[in-house]
Amino acid sequence: MIANQLTKKDSKLSMAHMWVAFISLLIGGLMGLLQTLVRTGRFTLPFGIDYYQILTVHGVILALVLTTFFIIGFQFSLMSKTVGMSDKERVWAWIAFWVMLVGTIAAATMILLGKASVLYTFYAPLAAHPIFYFGLTLVIVGTWIACFVNFHQLYKWKKANKGEKSPLLAFMVVINMIIWFISTIGVAATVLIQFIPWSLGIVDEINILVSRTLFWYFGHPLVYFWLLPAYMAWYGIIPKIIGGKIFSDGLARLAFILFLLFSIPVGFHHQLLEPGIDPFWKYIQVVLTFAVAIPSLLTAFSMFATFETAGRAKGFNTLFGWFKALPWKDVRFFAPMVGMIAFIPAGAGGLVNASNQLNLVVHNTIWVTGHFHLTLATTVILTFFGISYWLVPVLTGRKLDEKTNRLGIIQTIVWAIGMFFMSGSMHIAGLLGAPRRSAFSEYNGSEQVTEWIGYQYGQAIGGSILFIGIIIMMYTFIYMTFFAPKGVEEFPIAETAEDAEPTPMIFENWRLWIGIAVVLIAFAYTIPFIDIIQNSPPGSPTFKGLIGNS
Structure with a gap:
């Protein structure tokens, strides 16, 4: 049931999040370019700027700020479209935005x-500095407010539509925000109980x-918080864009439930x-x-089943003929x-990182950074870009015209080429x-640098191409916001195929799935955490020389 229309108030709310996300893309992208140039050994940062300063900016502003603001803005638009947003909920959504923004600026x-x-x-x-940790705390609190706005939106819809299956996209948003809320309890605990008093x-x-254990309790689910909006x-x-329908509503919900169950109690594989x-x-x-690979494999099956059924419905009935039916120019x-x-090699690299034996080869090497750039900076970010090409026109009352589409195709190709050099070299x-x-x-003049240096130039080439892609994306964003032709752009939400199996209503049993998730977390963390507290040394003293650049 998709009967809601985005109001101007809804659009303004989501668009505010988009502005923060794209400004973050520009700043963080510039910092990334500078890093790749420094690592060639032929570029020195001006004005006494420290390498680890720009490395921190790059990581925080892209991995945390850009993603969080884009995801929450996108999810607000999905919830407004599928289950609606009341005036009171919108007020709280704006409070969430401003709390997050103040925290971001402080950090x-x-x-x-x-x-x-x-970093x-x-x-x-x-x-x-303590203000950095207070800023992080505000960002987390802001996202929690957004979580409960989304939870209340679905609760209100279910109360008004008793016994009905919740809209698929609203169900997915709530799953993602449950994962986020549960996992951020870990990072909030270490910041509030440990880092702030220490600083x-x-x-x-x-x-x-x-x-570190509390951070990685949060750190790996963070990956799925990024990935699930792409899903x-x-x-x-x-499916709507390609002229098809959702292959299986039930399979989609099952995949998201499995992510809820298996994405949180896995932080030790980073340790x-x-x-x-x-x-x-x-x-x-x-x-x-x-086990987290299972819902990803389900997703791959579901997506290619959707592609094939859409192509065959258009008359492409040979073994791979349906592939030609896909709208490659859209x-x-x-x-x-x-x-x-890109997620195919990214997923394979993730299996390497998660394996105890293979991880020994790549642990703490730039391989891990290359994997990160395939998953977040390619799979997730390109999907976010693809979303923005229709979402920004929807929010601004404009059309996705031929110029926007052409710029988007060019930007995607530029991004893929840049990431081939960047991630491949890493x-x-x-x-x-x-x-x-x-x-x-610290390795200058050593044999290791001589061996690595060619690949450092490869990263610099890739970083330069990617920054060109960022400039194209920023230009396109400005064009879509202010200069594209005015009109009504479609909010493309797909329907489920008529012959799909009915969705089991047990998927709507939130107490059951959240309960199982909590049990799994308690099983995976309670005994080892007690052991860590009882047997590990208390820690390290504060050293002034480790605070910032002082």
Whole structure:
């Protein structure tokens, strides 16, 4: 049942989030370009700027700010379209936006002043200015407000439509926000209980293993918080764009429920080489990590089934003839499709990272960064770009014209080429042992740098091409917002195929699925966490020399 229309108030709310996201893209992209140039050894940052300062800006503003604002803005539009938004809910949504924005500005200011060069993981004993941690806290609190706005929207709809199946996209949004809310409890706990008192000098020490464990309790589900909105577009938007229908509503819901169950209790696979965690519990979480591949494989099956049925419905009945029927010249399909294709090697790399044995080869090398750029910076970001080509015109009352479509196709190709050089060079350099996070200045003149340097130039070439892609995207965003022809653009929400199997109503049993998720988390973390607290050393003292650049 899709009867709601986006009001101007709804559009203004989502568009505010888009502005923050795209400004973040420009700033973060520039920082990424500078990093790749520095690593060639032939470029020096001006004005005394520190490499780790721009590395922190790049990670925080792209991996956290851009993604969070785009996702929440996109999800608000989905919820408004499918279940509606009341005036009271809209007020709280704006409160969420401003709390997040104030927190973002506070944290970013400390990074730019050189008082928080701690990377986006902010591992202790690196210490930042207290305002950085307060800023992070505000961002998290803002997202929690957004969570409860979305929860209330679906609750209100179900109360008014008792016994009915909830709209698929609204169901997906709520699943994603449940994952976010549960997982951010970990990072909120370490920031509020450990980092803020430590940075204020109230306590002299911090338990590093506890802080890292709480961070990675959040850090891996963060990946799925990024990925699931892309899946929302793949499942619920793309079928409409290609002239087809959703292959299976039930399969889509099952995939999202599996992400809820398996995405949170897996943080230990980021800590495989850390002492103080019993190997048995690492093994358990590695098994759960591999289980997350199941909903991704379900998604791949569902999407290609959708593509094939749509193509065959148009008369393309040969084995792969349906592939020709796909609208390759429509950027709304082309950009997400390139992202889907990139997810194949990205997923394979993820299996390497999650494996105890194979991870030993690539741990803490720039291979991991290359994997990150395939998953988030290619699969997710290209899908977000594909969403923006129709969403921004919808929000601004304009049309997706031929110029926008052409610019989008060019931008997607430029992005794919840039990421081929960037991520490919990172993966190869990582296999040769090149470390992640490093400017390599400490290795100058060594044999290692001689071996890595060619791939560093490859990263610089890729980074330069990607920045061109960012400039094209920013121009297109401005054009879509202010200069594209005025008109009514379609909000493309797909319908389920008539012959699809009925969706089991057990998928609507929120108490059941949230309960199972909590049980899995308790099983995976309770005993090892008690063991960590009882047996790990208290931590490391605060060192002034580790605070920012001081």
